Amino acid sequence: MKSVTALAALCFAVGAALFPATSDAQQPRKLRFQTSYPAGTPTYENLQFWAERVNAMSGGRLQIEAMPAGALVPAFEVVDAIHKKVLDGGQSAAAYSVGKNSAATLFGPAPGGPFGMDSLDYIGWIYNGGGLELYQSFYKDQIKRNVISFPMTYAGNQPLGWFKTEVTGWDDLKGRKCRETGMTAEVFAPSGMTTVNIPGGEIVPSGERGVIDCAEFASPYEDKQMGFQTVWKNYYLPSMHEPATVLELIINQDVWNSLTPDLQEIIKSASWQATFQSMALANKRNAEALAELQIKDGVKVFRTPDDIMLNVLKAWDNVAKEQSDKNPFFKKVYESQRAYAEKVVPARMRINAPYGFAVQHYWPDANTGSTSN
Numbered sequence: 292m293k294s295v296t297a298l299a300a301l302c303f304a305v306g307a308a309l310f311p312a313t314s315d316a317q318q319p320r321k322l323r324f325q326t327s328y329p330a331g332t333p334t335y336e337n338l339q340f341w342a343e344r345v346n347a348m349s350g351g352r353l354q355i356e357a358m359p360a361g362a363l364v365p366a367f368e369v370v371d372a373i374h375k376k377v378l379d380g381g382q383s384a385a386a387y388s389v390g391k392n393s394a395a396t397l398f399g400p401a402p403g404g405p406f407g408m409d410s411l412d413y414i415g416w417i418y419n420g421g422g423l424e425l426y427q428s429f430y431k432d433q434i435k436r437n438v439i440s441f442p443m444t445y446a447g448n449q450p451l452g453w454f455k456t457e458v459t460g461w462d463d464l465k466g467r468k469c470r471e472t473g474m475t476a477e478v479f480a481p482s483g484m485t486t487v488n489i490p491g492g493e494i495v496p497s498g499e500r501g502v503i504d505c506a507e508f509a510s511p512y513e514d515k516q517m518g519f520q521t522v523w524k525n526y527y528l529p530s531m532h533e534p535a536t537v538l539e540l541i542i543n544q545d546v547w548n549s550l551t552p553d554l555q556e557i558i559k560s561a562s563w564q565a566t567f568q569s570m571a572l573a574n575k576r577n578a579e580a581l582a583e584l585q586i587k588d589g590v591k592v593f594r595t596p597d598d599i600m601l602n603v604l605k606a607w608d609n610v611a612k613e614q615s616d617k618n619p620f621f622k623k624v625y626e627s628q629r630a631y632a633e634k635v636v637p638a639r640m641r642i643n644a645p646y647g648f649a650v651q652h653y654w655p656d657a658n659t660g661s662t663s664n
């Protein structure tokens with residue numbers, strides 16, 4: 292009996308020595324990610340969705356703790372926290388780094404498009420037009436951050452925003468104190484608007500205190516979730532200042548390198564799914580939110596005057612030229628985007644059925660100025 296027990300013990304010891312990785316492989320890898328956006332917003336929900344997909348596709352081998360803005364670091368410090376390994380990764384907007392390098396604004400969201408590109412065009416440029424290499428170079432070479440990044444989360448075509456009083460045109464923006472972020476502030480400056488750059492979670496409290504008298508953030512659904520309608524009752528959309536808004540997934544480069552190739556592919560695949568999930572959800576949610584804002588909340592919804600949208604494009608062209616003259620990397624990225632847009636945008640317009648044509652046939656009052664209740 293003793294010999295059998297001894298033999299069993301020997302076999303167990305040999306097995307453990309020969310296959311030590313088996314038990315290690317069962318231990319899940321846990322990473323901490325934080326977003327730049329408040330709890331309860333669809334942006335943060337999308338990070339949670341991505342984390343769930345990573346967990347499911349990895350069979351639990353990679354588990355992501357997804358935290359809202361401010362959980363560990365302030366909203367605008369997510370990238371630096373990832374660089375310093377305070378966080379393993381996160382979700383943010385490249386434009387929040389515009390103070391480090393103006394080219395940040397070209398990696399989402401870019402004022403003015405650019406060149407009429409929407410979010411699908413932007414993602415096409417990233418993956419099929421040389422944008423991804425420039426994107427990685429921006430963080431590694433331009434602002435010296437030890438991170439890797441991928442587009443993730445559709446934030447939609449940004450509305451012009453929320454106002455205390457009605458807006459008649461570009462000149463009527465003069466003197467209004469509005470929350471704008473990144474280089475969008477420079478785009479609206481020629482109108483005489485005073486701009487204030489504050490994180491999403493501080494917009495409504497700032498409006499309540501009178502620190503600002505107008506604001507823009509994301510979309511009808513997301514703005515409603517944050518309570519914009521409790522402060523402002525005049526809502527203007529669409530706008531041309533951020534029509535291609537896609538946010539980003541950022542991971543510390545050393546953490547990324549430590550992951551096995553299959554886990555890296557899972558992370559990238561989940562980012563694609565999360566992005567298009569957010570696109571699909573946004574259409575339905577925004578439609579429902581827009582109706583509720585008017586019917587339940589007494590919000591007046593207006594179409595943005597054409598002269599504002601045209602002047603936004605003109606102002607952006609001037610800002611882009613100025614930045615191209617000062618910043619060679621900005622110019623390189625901007626020219627790459629223009630080359631891609633010149634090929635794709637006019638062709639899409641010729642190939643695709645005009646969206647407004649069917650709208651005009653079935654719902655002729657949908658785009659005729661004010662749609663207030």
